[in-house]
Amino acid sequence: xxxxxxxxxxxxxxxxxxxxxxxxxxxxxxxxxxxxxxxxxxxxxxxxxxxxxxxxxxxxxxxxxxxxxxxxxxxxxxxxxxxxxxxxxxxxxxxxxxxxxxxxxxxxxxxxxxxxxxxxxxxxxxxxxxxxxxxxxxxxxxxxxxxxxxxxxxxxxxxxxxxxxxxxxxxxxxxxxxxxxxxxxxxxxxxxxxxxxxxxxxxxxxxxxxxxxxxxxxxxxxxxxxxxxxxxxxxxxxxxxxxxxxxxxxxxxxxxxxxxxxxxxxxxxxxxxxxxxxxxxxxxxxxxxxxxxxxxxxxxxxxxxxxxxxxxxxxxxxxxxxxxxxxxx
Numbered sequence: 001x002x003x004x005x006x007x008x009x010x011x012x013x014x015x016x017x018x019x020x021x022x023x024x025x026x027x028x029x030x031x032x033x034x035x036x037x038x039x040x041x042x043x044x045x046x047x048x049x050x051x052x053x054x055x056x057x058x059x060x061x062x063x064x065x066x067x068x069x070x071x072x073x074x075x076x077x078x079x080x081x082x083x084x085x086x087x088x089x090x091x092x093x094x095x096x097x098x099x100x101x102x103x104x105x106x107x108x109x110x111x112x113x114x115x116x117x118x119x120x121x122x123x124x125x126x127x128x129x130x131x132x133x134x135x136x137x138x139x140x141x142x143x144x145x146x147x148x149x150x151x152x153x154x155x156x157x158x159x160x161x162x163x164x165x166x167x168x169x170x171x172x173x174x175x176x177x178x179x180x181x182x183x184x185x186x187x188x189x190x191x192x193x194x195x196x197x198x199x200x201x202x203x204x205x206x207x208x209x210x211x212x213x214x215x216x217x218x219x220x221x222x223x224x225x226x227x228x229x230x231x232x233x234x235x236x237x238x239x240x241x242x243x244x245x246x247x248x249x250x251x252x253x254x255x256x257x258x259x260x261x262x263x264x265x266x267x268x269x270x271x272x273x274x275x276x277x278x279x280x281x282x283x284x285x286x287x288x289x290x291x292x293x294x295x296x297x298x299x300x301x302x303x304x305x306x307x308x309x310x311x312x313x314x315x316x317x318x319x320x321x322x323x324x325x326x327x328x329x
Contacts, residue, residue: 020060020061020062020065021058021059021060021061022058022059022061022069022084022085022090023056023057023058023089023090024040024056024057024089024090024091024092025051025054025055025056025057025089025090025091025092026038026040026051026055026057026071026073026092026094027055027091027092027093027094028076028093028094028096029093029094029095029096034051034054034055035051035055035073035076035094036051036052036053036054036055037050037051037073037074038050038051038055038057038071038072038073038076038094039071039072039073039175039177039197040057040059040069040070040071041069041070041072041195041197042061042064042067042068042069042070042320043067043068043070043080043195043196043197044196044197044198044298044317044319044320045064045067045197045198045319045320045321046197046198046199046201046319046321047059047060047061047063047064047321048197066264066294066298067294067296067298067320068080068081068082068300069081069084070195071092071094072162072177072195073094074160074161074162075096075097075160075161076094076095076096076097077094077095077096077097077179078094078177078179078194078195079092079093079094080195097158097160111148114148115146118146118155118157119141119144119146121155121183122144122146122155122157122181122183123138125181125183125190125192125313126157126181126192126313126314127165127313127314127315128311128312128313128314128315128316130311130313130315130316131169132167132169132170132215132219132315132316133313133314133315133316134169135167135168135169135315136165136166136167136168136169136314136315137165137166137168138163138164138165139164139165139166140161140163140164143159143160143161143163144157144158144159144163145157145158145159146158152185153184153185153186154182154183154184154185155182155183155185156181156182156183157178157181157182157183157192158178158181159178162175162176162177162178163175163176163177163178165314166202167314167315168202169215169315170212170215170216170219170315170316170318171201171202171203171208171212171215171216172198172199172200172201172202172319173198173199173200173202174196174197174198174199174314175196175197175199176194176195176196176314177194177195177196178192178194179193179194179195180192180193180194196314196317198319198321213325216318216322217324219312219316219318220318220322220324221240221277221278222240222277222278222280222308222309223309223312223316223318224297224299224305224309224312225296225297225318225320225322226239226297227241227275227277227297227309228267228293228294228297228298228299229295229296229297231253231256231257231265231267231293232265232293232294232295232297233295234253236252236253240277240278241275241276241277242275242276242277243256243273243274243275243276244273244274244275244276245269245271245272245273245274246271246272246274248274251269251273255269256268256269256273258290264292265292265293265294266290266291266292266293267284267290267291267293267299268286268289268290268291269286272284272285272286275307275309277308280307280308281307281308282305282306282307282308282309282310283305283306283307284303284304284305284306285303285304285305285306286302286303287301287302287303287304288302290302291303296320296321297320298320
């Protein structure tokens with residue numbers, strides 16, 4: 001009887017593991033042509049795979065079950081799927097990128113200076129201006145282009161190919177699929193969106209490891225990732241974060257974090273939240289009633305960040321797999 005029970009447990013365990021493998025096919029919208037070598041991944045992680053020559057893929061999702069799935073390919077807009085079946089094969093359609101740049105020949109001397117200026121602004125707004133940003137290198141700058149003759153107030157950047165970045169400060173090589181980048185001169189405001197996958201951890205031996213870990217730790221504390229992990233763990237009081245409402249009343253965890261019957265957690269408050277961490281101040285403005293988050297620090301869209309937390313750009317982003325050495329928040 002004991003042997004039979006163990007056999008039953010083994011079968012159930014293997015069936016559960018098997019159900020964490022999802023399969024699918026990537027197609028071009030309208031033509032239904034298969035898209036080979038598309039990237040299927042979880043935004044902000046190392047977790048991903050590629051479609052084969054027939055557009056098919058398989059991906060183990062066991063480590064990222066609460067995250068949406070993103071599909072990107074060269075020359076196409078990315079698609080993010082928030083709900084998908086673990087048992088049925090996925091069919092995903094991608095829309096080709098079509099840019100109306102009205103762009104003159106870049107080699108013309110009249111545009112060389114303007115391109116250099118636009119590229120510098122793009123790097124500052126996209127990668128950032130921190131010390132870590134100074135050690136980031138875009139490996140394929142030539143793939144980035146701009147609108148030279150459209151709206152004089154708005155600078156738009158386009159990248160037909162994914163942007164490959166080597167962060168020599170934090171020790172990561174990443175790929176960013178840019179869907180939109182706009183800089184508004186009059187407001188001095190930037191909006192960009194896309195998806196990121198961490199391709200490689202550059203730590204190869206103990207000496208750089210200590211160097212990288214110190215910098216990663218410095219970036220982590222006070223970050224959005226740190227904030228949501230604290231909310232998940234419930235260690236708000238000892239974390240260093242102070243959360244206030246617009247009347248500057250200090251809020252407790254129970255005032256802002258709610259849990260459903262499936263143990264999913266949500267950040268929710270009827271007005272803006274004011275966040276302080278080591279005298280650094282930030283503001284959360286809600287675009288929706290509540291925002292789902294998980295233990296990795298992942299959170300769904302639906303927030304506008306202002307203040308210090310909004311300044312963290314690509315150069316200061318960590319993968320969701322990141323853990324402190326002592327596992328303390």
